[in-house]
Amino acid sequence: MFSNQDLVVIDTVARRGSFSAAADELHKVPSAISYTVKSIENKLNVVLFKRLHRKVQLTPAGDYFVEQARLLLKQMDDIKFQTQRVANGWQSSVSIALDNVVREASVNQLVKDFYDEFPDVELLLTMEVFNGVWDALADGRADIAIGATASVPIAGNISYRAMGSLSWDFVVSADHELAAYSEPLKESELISYPCICLDDSSRKLPKRTTWLLDNQRRLVVPNWHSAEQCFIAGLGIGIMPSHRSRPLVEKGVLIERTLLKPHPNSPCCLAWNNDSLNPAVIWLLNYLGDSEKLHAEWLC
Structure with missing residues (x-):
C-alpha cells in the first residue's frame, strides 16, 4: 500500500512540523510533499495532519501511523542490510556441535571471544555424544564440530583438523x-x-x-x-x-x-562443512588454531 518513499515523507513531515521544512530536507517542492501526504490520507481514509497556518500537527491517528511507519522503515533497512551481508557470505548465526568430552572452560572462553568479535551474530551451541557430533554436521545442524572422536563416518564436503588423541x-x-x-x-x-x-x-x-x-x-x-x-x-x-x-x-x-x-586412545578432530564457510566460521577456524593448540585447550 505504501512505498518506502511514502513512509519517509510522513516521517519527515512529522519531525519537521511543516510541508515546506520537509520539502527542504528531502529536496522536493512543498506541493509534492503535500500531494504525497494527501494521497496517503486518501488511501487510509483518515486525516494524519491538522493543517495550521504555517505548520502541521499530527492527529491521534497520525501519531499511531508515524509510530508504525518508523518501525517499518527500520525493518526495511534491516532487511536490506542483512540481505547484503548474506550476499557477501555472512549469516545471522553459527552453530557448533561440541562432543561432551571437551573442556567446558574452553567453551566459555570461545563464546566470550566470539561475541567480542561478532556482536551481531548468534552462536548456537549443542553438546553431543560420540556419533551425535558427526550426525549434527552431516544433517546441517552444525557448521563446526569440536572434539569429534573415531574415524569420519560421513561423506560430503567435510574437512577436518586433528586434535590429537584422547586418553x-x-x-x-x-x-x-x-x-x-x-x-x-x-x-x-x-x-x-x-x-x-x-x-x-x-x-x-x-x-x-x-x-x-x-x-x-x-x-x-x-x-x-x-x-x-x-x-x-x-x-x-x-x-x-x-x-x-x-x-x-x-x-x-x-x-x-x-x-x-x-x-x-581415541583420535579426535575438529571438523567443518565447507559449504557453510563464511567470515564468522573462518574466524572460528583460525581462532581454534592448529592441532597442538586444539589438543592443549580442549582435551587436556
Missing part, C-alpha cells in the same frame, strides 16, 4: 569392591558390574559405545556430569576421559585401576 582411564569408586582387587583386572572380574555408558546422541548415524564387555549390563547416562556422579556413588564401572578423571582421582573419590586389556 582414557578405567576408574571405580573409592569404596567399590574392585578397588581391593589385584591388578591388572581381568574381564571375568568386571563382567558382573554394570558399565556406565553415555547415550550416543546421534539421530541417524549408528550409535556406538566407547567401552563395553560382551553381555555386560549397561547404566546409560546422558552426559559426563551424570556419569561422574554414578562413578562416585559406586553404581558401576567403566572408562572416563583422563582430563575428567584425574581431578576426581586426586580428590580421592575415584580410583584408577589397570585393565588386562587397556582401552586405546
Whole structure:
C-alpha cells in the first residue's frame, strides 16, 4: 500500500512540523510533499495532519501511523542490510556441535571471544555424544564440530583438523569392591558390574559405545556430569576421559585401576562443512588454531 518513499515523507513531515521544512530536507517542492501526504490520507481514509497556518500537527491517528511507519522503515533497512551481508557470505548465526568430552572452560572462553568479535551474530551451541557430533554436521545442524572422536563416518564436503588423541582411564569408586582387587583386572572380574555408558546422541548415524564387555549390563547416562556422579556413588564401572578423571582421582573419590586389556586412545578432530564457510566460521577456524593448540585447550 505504501512505498518506502511514502513512509519517509510522513516521517519527515512529522519531525519537521511543516510541508515546506520537509520539502527542504528531502529536496522536493512543498506541493509534492503535500500531494504525497494527501494521497496517503486518501488511501487510509483518515486525516494524519491538522493543517495550521504555517505548520502541521499530527492527529491521534497520525501519531499511531508515524509510530508504525518508523518501525517499518527500520525493518526495511534491516532487511536490506542483512540481505547484503548474506550476499557477501555472512549469516545471522553459527552453530557448533561440541562432543561432551571437551573442556567446558574452553567453551566459555570461545563464546566470550566470539561475541567480542561478532556482536551481531548468534552462536548456537549443542553438546553431543560420540556419533551425535558427526550426525549434527552431516544433517546441517552444525557448521563446526569440536572434539569429534573415531574415524569420519560421513561423506560430503567435510574437512577436518586433528586434535590429537584422547586418553582414557578405567576408574571405580573409592569404596567399590574392585578397588581391593589385584591388578591388572581381568574381564571375568568386571563382567558382573554394570558399565556406565553415555547415550550416543546421534539421530541417524549408528550409535556406538566407547567401552563395553560382551553381555555386560549397561547404566546409560546422558552426559559426563551424570556419569561422574554414578562413578562416585559406586553404581558401576567403566572408562572416563583422563582430563575428567584425574581431578576426581586426586580428590580421592575415584580410583584408577589397570585393565588386562587397556582401552586405546581415541583420535579426535575438529571438523567443518565447507559449504557453510563464511567470515564468522573462518574466524572460528583460525581462532581454534592448529592441532597442538586444539589438543592443549580442549582435551587436556
